[in-house]
Amino acid sequence: MNPKNERAELAADQRLGVGNVLTTLLDRGTELDAPTLTFDTEVDGHPAWQAHSLAELGQRVAARAAALHGLGVRPRDPVAVWVSAAADQVLSYLALVRIGAIPALVNGRLAAEQAGEYIKRLRPVGVIVDAPHRNALDSVDSAVPVLADPAELGAGDPEAAPQPYRHHGSEPVVITHSSGTTGLPKAVIHSHHSLFAAIRHRLLLPKGQGLARMLGVLPSAHAATVIAVNLALTNRTQLALLSQQSGGPVLDAIESWQPQSVLGFATTWSELAGADFSQRDLSSIRTWWNTGDCAHEAHIRKLVAAGMREAVTSEGRVRKPGSFFVDGLGSSEMGHSQFFITHTPDTSRYGRCIGKPHAFSDVAIVDDDGTKLGPGEVGQLAINAPTLSLGYWNDSVTTYRTRRDGYFLTGDLVFRDEEGYYYHVDRAVDAVDLDEGKKLYTMLCEERVLAECADVLECTVVAVPSEGKVATTVLLMLDPQADQEADRTAEVLAALESHVAATVERVVVVSQDRIPLGATGKVRKFLLRQRFLDGELLGQTEGAGVSA
Structure with a gap:
């Protein structure tokens, strides 16, 4: 069977969804011996790293x-x-x-x-x-x-x-x-259909580079892994699934399994960006696929410098040094990234740009009253798409609080420019109102610090409103080769907008184990805010720029 015809037939099959892809393919009876999923552990006597x-x-x-x-x-x-x-x-x-x-x-x-x-x-x-x-x-x-x-x-x-x-x-x-x-x-x-909607959309498009051999380093319990498994099966491609997402094991898996693409979250890219790629073989990589939170420019630039990609030139298709990084923004509730932007070593549109919406997504930016906002105005991201979840199990109250006029309110703050590109600035729960209508967006601050401070591998900004003022702490994780004792305050403040810099009380160098993370690697800023309110200073006694 022509693979193009099969992909179109699967896309058109309205009985197909994430509940029956495997059984549907088995019933078709074709390519039964073709490799599909590879696991990093033994399964029923089947060796680890050997495809099923x-x-x-x-x-x-x-x-x-x-x-x-x-x-x-x-x-x-x-x-x-x-x-x-x-x-x-x-x-x-x-x-x-x-x-x-x-x-x-x-x-x-x-x-x-x-x-x-x-x-x-x-x-x-x-x-x-x-x-x-x-x-x-x-x-x-x-x-x-x-x-x-x-x-x-x-x-x-x-x-x-x-x-x-x-x-x-x-x-x-x-x-x-x-x-x-x-x-x-x-x-x-x-x-059955919501998690398959984006797969159905992709089946009608040409295959992207790197889909033939994919390494999934997403949390295996996440909706993104369910999508990846079904995407690989319907495209008749290989997918290896890693049980952990930390940088060292991911690099080991890339070297040993030689994938063309790697699917992951921002926390994994952060760890990879801190590694010495000169000691690693990343030549197989064509594409990095990100979902969940959008990635930082500093991390993307490190990753796209590795690997090789195919490009169309006046001389035809040629292989060029460097890889693609496909970024976007998604969540479990969205069911799939709703945006996409592709970076290469030659691109320059950053500043937490998440790109443009997929064709299947109806996107709006609204204020607190639900009024739609125009270009340049920051507001809540609202999504109406066939990928959206049905809501929350055994929790109709939260389900309906997050729905308005057919849209799901994601909890993200974004704006779009005149060209139709969208930019993510923060989570609504982490942003803080300042005087005279100005705002402090913690994720945007982190983006700027990482872009301007070369020795900083990761940055967490926490703004705590208390007693009529805002106290901001900037937590830095540095390159191990950097001077861990140097005062970074002036460099950090120079990277921030003046009204934000005025709120910074502390710039602290910390180790990664001092930052509370959720199960998927996201920083739990609400815990940090509570710790700061309770007087915990992560080891700092006084003054800015002191290591903890």
């Missing part, structure tokens, strides 16, 4: 579906999955949707207290949990029955698996969760 063919993947999923069905799992049953290995997360998801159950994927890095409360609020029929997480769950008494250790599920008989469930477009098919940076993560419901 489509037929092998189908057998492993059917075995788990049979085992779960034998344990009493039935269609529409919510089942929590709290594990560390990407293989356990992905195979459990595929097995549960084959039955018609609703997997609730839980990030393996979530703290036990948070995970226990989150799982309890889901009210699932049970939880699939590996040994380390079972001990953690027992310690917080979540009162949710344990169904199985994922290591046991592969012993099921594939021939005993029930017939695949018939999914419908608007039905809930999988639950993922938000990052939890402001408190307990929110359980986000995705339908």
Whole structure:
């Protein structure tokens, strides 16, 4: 079959969604021996880093579906999955949707207290949990029955698996969760069609560079991994899934597996940007794909200098040094990045530019009253798209608070320029009003510090309103080769707007372990604000520029 024809046929199939891609492809009966998913751990005796063919993947999923069905799992049953290995997360998801159950994927890095409360609020029929997480769950008494250790599920008989469930477009098919940076993560419901909508759109476009061999370094419990798995399957391409997202293991995987593209979050790019690429082989890379928070210019420029890409010139298609970086902005609730912009070593549109909206997205910028704003005006980002989640599981109050006039209010502050490009300046909960109508946008401050201060690898800005004034702290993580004791205050203040610089009380050099992070690597600024209000200074005693 012509691959172009198959992609068009899959895009046109309205029965297809994230609940039945695998079973649909198996039913088509073509390319059953073609490599699909690769895991970084052994699966049922199948070695780590060895691809599963489509037929092998189908057998492993059917075995788990049979085992779960034998344990009493039935269609529409919510089942929590709290594990560390990407293989356990992905195979459990595929097995549960084959039955018609609703997997609730839980990030393996979530703290036990948070995970226990989150799982309890889901009210699932049970939880699939590996040994380390079972001990953690027992310690917080979540009162949710344990169904199985994922290591046991592969012993099921594939021939005993029930017939695949018939999914419908608007039905809930999988639950993922938000990052939890402001408190307990929110359980986000995705339908059969919502997480597939962007994939359907991409199937009608030419394949992007680097899709033939992709390395997924996204959190395996995230909606982005569900999308990546189904994107790879429908495009008949290879996807390797890494169980951790830290820089060293990612670079090791790039060198050993030689992917053409890497899919990740901003926190991974930050760590990679701090590495010495001269000691690494990144020649296979054509494209870096970012989702979630948009990435910083300083990190993008480091990444696009590596690898090779194909470019169209007057002499035809040629290979050029340097790679693509596809940036955007998305969230679990948005279901997919709603914007895109492609950077190369030759591009210069930065300043937290997230690009232009995808064709499937209706984007608006609104004020607090819901009035749409024009170019240059900062307001709340509002999205209406087929990728949007159905809302929050067991939480209709929060669901409806975030919806207005058919739009989802994302919690992001953005503006667009006269050319139609959008720029992200902050999360609404982190921005602060200053005198005379001026604003302090913490993420925009971080972007400027990173762009102007070469020795700074990462920056976190926290603004705390208290007793009629705003006290801003700038936390810096430096290149290990930089002078850790030097006073960076003047350099940092010079990078900021004058009205923002006037609020800065402290510039502090810290180690990464002093910054509280959520399960997906996002900084928990609300915790830092509370710590500062409580008098904690991260080791600083007095004056700016002192290391902690």
